[in-house]
Amino acid sequence: MTRPQDALVAVLRRLRELLPPEGLVTDSAELRTYECDGLTHFRVVPALVVLARSSADVRLVVSVCGQEGVPYVARGAGTGLSGGAVPHAEGVLIVLAKMRAILEIDPANQRAVVEPGVANLDVSRAAAPSGYYYAPDPSSQQVCSIGGNVAENSGGAHCLKYGFTTNHVTGLEVVTPDGELLELGGKAPDPPGYDLMGALVGSEGTLGIVTKVTVRLLRSPETVRTLLAGFADTDAAGDAVSSIIAVGLLPAAIEMMDALAIEAAEAAVGCAYPEGAGAVLIVELDGPEVEVVTALAEVEQHCHAAGAFELRRAATPAERTQIWHGRKSAFAAVGRISPDYIVQDGVVPRTALPSVLREINRLSKEAGLRVANVFHAGDGNLHPLVLFDASRPGELALAEELSSRILETCLRHGGSITGEHGVGLDKVTSMAKMFRPDDLDTMQLLRCAFDPDNLCNPAKIFPTPRLCGERPGRQSPHPIEVAGLAERY
Amino acid sequence: MKLLESLASVCASGGARSGEAADEVDGLLPEVVAAPVTTEEVAAVVGLCAATKTTMLARGSGTKLDWGGSPESLGVVIDLSGLNGVVEHEPGDFVVSLRAGTTLAALDRELERAGQRLPIDEVVPNSSVGGVIATGLSGPSRYLHGAVRDLLIGLTVVRADGVVARSGSKVVKNVAGYDLAKLFTGSYGTLAIVTEAIFRLRPRPRAERYLSATFADEAELSAALSGILASQLAFAAVELARAEGGGPMTLGVLLEGHPDALERRMAGAAALLGKCAVSDTVPKEWGQLPGPVTLKIAVPLGFVPSLLGELSALETTLAIPLRIRGSAGVGILYVGLEPSTDQASFAELLQVLRSSVGSTGGSVVVLRAPASIKAGVDSWGPVAGLELMRRVKERFDPDRRLSPGRFVGGI
Numbered sequence: 001m002t003r004p005q006d007a008l009v010a011v012l013r014r015l016r017e018l019l020p021p022e023g024l025v026t027d028s029a030e031l032r033t034y035e036c037d038g039l040t041h042f043r044v045v046p047a048l049v050v051l052a053r054s055s056a057d058v059r060l061v062v063s064v065c066g067q068e069g070v071p072y073v074a075r076g077a078g079t080g081l082s083g084g085a086v087p088h089a090e091g092v093l094i095v096l097a098k099m100r101a102i103l104e105i106d107p108a109n110q111r112a113v114v115e116p117g118v119a120n121l122d123v124s125r126a127a128a129p130s131g132y133y134y135a136p137d138p139s140s141q142q143v144c145s146i147g148g149n150v151a152e153n154s155g156g157a158h159c160l161k162y163g164f165t166t167n168h169v170t171g172l173e174v175v176t177p178d179g180e181l182l183e184l185g186g187k188a189p190d191p192p193g194y195d196l197m198g199a200l201v202g203s204e205g206t207l208g209i210v211t212k213v214t215v216r217l218l219r220s221p222e223t224v225r226t227l228l229a230g231f232a233d234t235d236a237a238g239d240a241v242s243s244i245i246a247v248g249l250l251p252a253a254i255e256m257m258d259a260l261a262i263e264a265a266e267a268a269v270g271c272a273y274p275e276g277a278g279a280v281l282i283v284e285l286d287g288p289e290v291e292v293v294t295a296l297a298e299v300e301q302h303c304h305a306a307g308a309f310e311l312r313r314a315a316t317p318a319e320r321t322q323i324w325h326g327r328k329s330a331f332a333a334v335g336r337i338s339p340d341y342i343v344q345d346g347v348v349p350r351t352a353l354p355s356v357l358r359e360i361n362r363l364s365k366e367a368g369l370r371v372a373n374v375f376h377a378g379d380g381n382l383h384p385l386v387l388f389d390a391s392r393p394g395e396l397a398l399a400e401e402l403s404s405r406i407l408e409t410c411l412r413h414g415g416s417i418t419g420e421h422g423v424g425l426d427k428v429t430s431m432a433k434m435f436r437p438d439d440l441d442t443m444q445l446l447r448c449a450f451d452p453d454n455l456c457n458p459a460k461i462f463p464t465p466r467l468c469g470e471r472p473g474r475q476s477p478h479p480i481e482v483a484g485l486a487e488r489y
Numbered sequence: 490m491k492l493l494e495s496l497a498s499v500c501a502s503g504g505a506r507s508g509e510a511a512d513e514v515d516g517l518l519p520e521v522v523a524a525p526v527t528t529e530e531v532a533a534v535v536g537l538c539a540a541t542k543t544t545m546l547a548r549g550s551g552t553k554l555d556w557g558g559s560p561e562s563l564g565v566v567i568d569l570s571g572l573n574g575v576v577e578h579e580p581g582d583f584v585v586s587l588r589a590g591t592t593l594a595a596l597d598r599e600l601e602r603a604g605q606r607l608p609i610d611e612v613v614p615n616s617s618v619g620g621v622i623a624t625g626l627s628g629p630s631r632y633l634h635g636a637v638r639d640l641l642i643g644l645t646v647v648r649a650d651g652v653v654a655r656s657g658s659k660v661v662k663n664v665a666g667y668d669l670a671k672l673f674t675g676s677y678g679t680l681a682i683v684t685e686a687i688f689r690l691r692p693r694p695r696a697e698r699y700l701s702a703t704f705a706d707e708a709e710l711s712a713a714l715s716g717i718l719a720s721q722l723a724f725a726a727v728e729l730a731r732a733e734g735g736g737p738m739t740l741g742v743l744l745e746g747h748p749d750a751l752e753r754r755m756a757g758a759a760a761l762l763g764k765c766a767v768s769d770t771v772p773k774e775w776g777q778l779p780g781p782v783t784l785k786i787a788v789p790l791g792f793v794p795s796l797l798g799e800l801s802a803l804e805t806t807l808a809i810p811l812r813i814r815g816s817a818g819v820g821i822l823y824v825g826l827e828p829s830t831d832q833a834s835f836a837e838l839l840q841v842l843r844s845s846v847g848s849t850g851g852s853v854v855v856l857r858a859p860a861s862i863k864a865g866v867d868s869w870g871p872v873a874g875l876e877l878m879r880r881v882k883e884r885f886d887p888d889r890r891l892s893p894g895r896f897v898g899g900i
């Protein structure tokens with residue numbers, strides 16, 4: 001077995017021969033700029049960075065790494081919040097950010113074909129002149145890449161009505177760990193065979209590297225109406241959400257912020273939310289004008305009935321942007337009211353929201369740390385932000401403890417450890433709390449089929465890697481069977 | 490102990506019996522039919538089959554056993570019809586978990602009481618949820634509400650080695666771990682046996698209107714169809730039908746919404762369709778498959794009109810009557826033929842279609858057909874990623890015990 005260092009040297013030598021110098025980063029200062037993603041406390045400097053320009057480049061790197069047994073990690077824009085793109089110290093980081101061509105906007109087939117480095121929002125921008133848009137809209141959409149979205153199965157505020165990345169990808173070109181370039185799906189629906197594309201979406205870059213993506217474009221809605229409602233507390237706002245959903249209304253988005261999150265947003269962007277609100281709801285409806293107008297009136301009734309003290313309809317696109325501005329800047333805004341914070345991402349069944357919020361409140365008091373809540377109320381996806389001051393001894397540990405207890409609360413209510421940020425490195429241990437060993441083992445059967453040598457973004461998602469063993473199909477009978485001493489029964 | 494007896498002993502209430510003529514799948518008679526009624530019993534049945542090197546095939550309501558390729562061998566039919574019923578339905582969460590043998594119809598009766606529904610059409614009457622997942626069969630509602638894969642959020646399966654595994658969860662938003670539900674949907678029971686499923690639900694629409702219009706030629710139809718697809722009226726379904734022998738083509742659309750708002754939207758729809766009939770109940774044959782032999786053709790949306798033209802031309806040159814129906818708004822057309830169709834012409838039809846549809850990036854699959862017709866052709870056609878699919882199969886079912894031969898490339 002070659003030592004990692006020797007294998008790396010071999011990889012570097014091969015790649016130097018095959019790639020132009022500007023495609024390789026070896027300078028240690030420059031390498032350091034890739035040491036983390038959006039979750040900055042996991043830091044690993046990669047041994048080597050490749051700035052891929054084409055699927056051929058990616059294939060080359062993956063093949064060479066495969067031959068030498070060197071691990072590799074894909075990176076898009078590096079906005080991930082679970083450490084998914086954290087490099088391997090003895091591996092290659094394959095950066096897709098330079099592959100940012102929008103290859104096709106095809107309104108007749110309602111599809112766009114793009115390279116993985118394209119920023120999410122740029123797809124909608126390119127499709128807008130034809131009257132179409134790309135629905136999944138993570139808050140990071142100005143920056144995050146479509147490849148990263150595919151890897152994380154990213155959602156956005158509007159996934160309540162429109163679903164997640166997985167519901168909008170119809171084709172992937174992918175370099176598999178054995179160095180093959182595969183075209184899965186495309187512009188037509190239902191390609192025959194196993195839905196490998198479906199399995200790849202959300203696999204956090206552990207099954208292959210996506211080099212081209214075909215997505216569904218939706219016709220832009222005729223009307224969009226946005227409502228801001230102020231409530232005394234999250235219980236009242238939660239009641240409004242429950243009754244809106246219960247009567248069968250399906251807004252495009254229902255977002256909630258609590259008092260502390262509002263305070264932070266005001267401090268950061270001056271969003272002028274209703275004064276004195278203990279919670280606000282942002283409800284957005286879209287679709288045919290006549291439907292939206294009717295539904296908006298109903299939503300307002302439910303908000304009133306639940307005790308909303310102020311309702312504000314966005315009358316102009318500028319007002320709509322203003323309402324969303326507070327919400328979209330909420331994570332960063334918390335930095336205005338606290339030196340440090342942890343962004344948590346948990347999910348609970350929607351009906352459990354009120355009791356989970358009360359429990360978070362209690363945990364927060366116990367720990368003596370503030371928690372701001374920003375969440376996708378319509379589908380029970382919570383983003384509690386745990387505020388702390390790392391300069392105070394022990395507070396980081398306390399904050400981490402609180403954050404993980406919140407996650408356990410979610411699990412106790414039948415929820416999930418992540419609704420959109422992924423497992424990455426951050427939540428590998430939580431996986432064992434959500435799934436049993438047999439469940440994890442079964443997921444890793446898929447991993448073994450794709451990446452038996454465990455080179456493609458290793459150490460992510462799973463608490464313990466499964467040894468894939470020999471490739472099955474080449475199994476030989478047990479020696480005692482050969483000797484005629486036993487039959488399998 | 491004989492296999493039958495051992496299987497009977499693990500299926501406490503459903504029992505096991507010898508296979509009979511009615512249990513045949515494409516002419517293969519199973520040795521035993523076992524009827525487990527819990528996930529644990531399924532695991533015990535599968536464990537016994539694994540230990541005795543017996544091949545298995547899961548059966549829900551038994552409505553789609555002639556779909557896909559013919560199995561190579563058939564030891565035990567695992568009858569899941571007794572593994573039925575809703576496990577949990579919390580209306581406020583718009584999520585239901587249920588056992589695989591539950592029929593779509595029974596589920597719908599239960600959800601109706603809460604004013605909810607699983608927007609998966611019952612394309613084949615009496616379908617069980619497990620069978621719908623295994624074949625990935627979606628109907629007209631897919632246009633707005635998504636396909637089976639999009640609505641399924643969690644699964645419990647029994648692996649080929651008898652191990653029980655879960656993926657997903659009962660919350661609609663969840664990205665923890667691999668989304669194995671996608672992998673198993675449409676896998677024809679060749680990777681694992683689905684015993685429980687969790688779906689996201691939708692409210693029942695307050696009002697529905699079906700509009701339909703007929704068109705004499707493809708150009709007119711094409712214009713109306715593009716108008717509909719580009720409109721902002723938010724249709725719930727866009728269906729197309731054409732009788733055999735080049736008859737008129739019918740475009741049927743569905744609008745769902747508030748009764749007050751619907752009238753206005755209907756006016757918009759009528760302007761796109763021209764003279765049309767309106768109904769507030771499901772039209773006859775809405776979303777049904779067109780024949781005992783059915784091809785499924787998938788193309789990029791924009792190719793639907795030209796595909797129709799090609800089908801009409803082939804109907805004439807090959808002298809095979811073709812009934813066409815499908816979800817034009819999604820890019821899927823089903824072509825129905827009679828079982829008496831001449832083998833050679835059928836093979837030629839398939840070949841010609843595969844070459845032209847293939848060039849659009851689409852596919853032509855023999856969805857269902859009697860064994861006699863399937864025998865001479867490849868039901869699935871070319872499959873991108875087949876080698877990787879084989880490797881997936883090798884990991885999940887290395888000894889090929891689950892429905893061997895039914896899936897792509899003889900998987």
Ligand SMILES: Cc1cc2nc3c(=O)[nH]c(=O)nc-3n(C[C@H](O)[C@H](O)[C@H](O)COP(=O)(O)OP(=O)(O)OC[C@H]3O[C@@H](n4cnc5c(N)ncnc54)[C@H](O)[C@@H]3O)c2cc1C
Nearest residue numbers: 076077078079080084139145147148149151155205210420
């Ligand atoms: C302020 C802020 C707001 C956010 N809001 C949201 C939100 O609303 N919803 C949401 O879902 N997420 C959100 N995120 C998280 C993040 O933006 C998403 O996860 C996004 O999809 C990551 O994209 P990226 O290009 O930055 O990926 P990276 O961080 O570069 O990588 C993420 C993962 O994808 C893999 N990967 C990247 N490219 C490829 C490829 N081409 N092939 C295979 N694997 C690849 C990496 O290996 C890694 O595992 C937010 C992040 C920030 C910082």
